[in-house]
Amino acid sequence: METFVWVAMGALMLCSFMCLVRIGRGPTAPDRTVAIDILGVILVGACALLVLISWRDFQLSIAIAWALLSFIGTIALGKYLEGKAFDE
Amino acid sequence: MSDRAAVILISIGVLFDLLGCVGLIRLPDVYTRLQAATKCVTLGTCFILLGVAIWAFGVYRYPTGVKALICMAFVLVTSPTAAHALARGAYKAGVKMEGPPVCDEYAKEAER
Numbered sequence: 001m002e003t004f005v006w007v008a009m010g011a012l013m014l015c016s017f018m019c020l021v022r023i024g025r026g027p028t029a030p031d032r033t034v035a036i037d038i039l040g041v042i043l044v045g046a047c048a049l050l051v052l053i054s055w056r057d058f059q060l061s062i063a064i065a066w067a068l069l070s071f072i073g074t075i076a077l078g079k080y081l082e083g084k085a086f087d088e
Numbered sequence: 089m090s091d092r093a094a095v096i097l098i099s100i101g102v103l104f105d106l107l108g109c110v111g112l113i114r115l116p117d118v119y120t121r122l123q124a125a126t127k128c129v130t131l132g133t134c135f136i137l138l139g140v141a142i143w144a145f146g147v148y149r150y151p152t153g154v155k156a157l158i159c160m161a162f163v164l165v166t167s168p169t170a171a172h173a174l175a176r177g178a179y180k181a182g183v184k185m186e187g188p189p190v191c192d193e194y195a196k197e198a199e200r
Contacts (some may be wrong), residue, residue, distance in 0.1 A: 011102045015105045015108075015129075019112065069108060078170070080177070
């Protein structure tokens with residue numbers, strides 16, 4: 001079980017590396033914003049995988065908080081791209 | 089038994105995550121990257137969280153399983169909403185599509 005979790009974690013790290021490549025290379029600002037959003041969702045999955053090794057569930061609390069913060073940040077960046085304030 | 093189910097579900101989820109990220113690297117413009125990455129990564133992360141929840145119920149750790157299900161619900165609701173806001177923001181920021189668009193509802197709305 002532990003070996004499987006580390007292999008899956010390596011695959012998720014490969015995914016986040018691809019997101020980092022897109023953040024670095026992306027020609028426009030929306031490209032980078034999309035990659036930041038996807039990076040947040042992938043890291044939520046990685047936090048959840050840690051539970052299978054450590055048998056403690058505070059990582060899931062971190063995952064919930066991370067999902068919500070990533071959502072708020074992405075909405076704010078989308079509004080910024082649109083050229084409006086956050087409450088319009 | 090629940091171990092095996094969790095391993096299968098997590099494998100499917102990681103596979104979807106990888107395919108979504110390959111789409112994020114390979115596709116030509118913002119909108120195609122957005123749809124490939126958002127759909128695949130949302131489904132993949134939901135499968136990973138479902139696998140963790142089934143593993144936790146199998147070893148009688150009910151609070152952990154319920155937390156994983158709550159996290160899954162959050163991801164399932166917030167990720168498409170954020171993607172929709174981003175697509176709208178990218179269009180309003182003036183990013184062009186690769187090639188002529190098949191359907192462009194925002195432009196029709198602006199003509200009206």
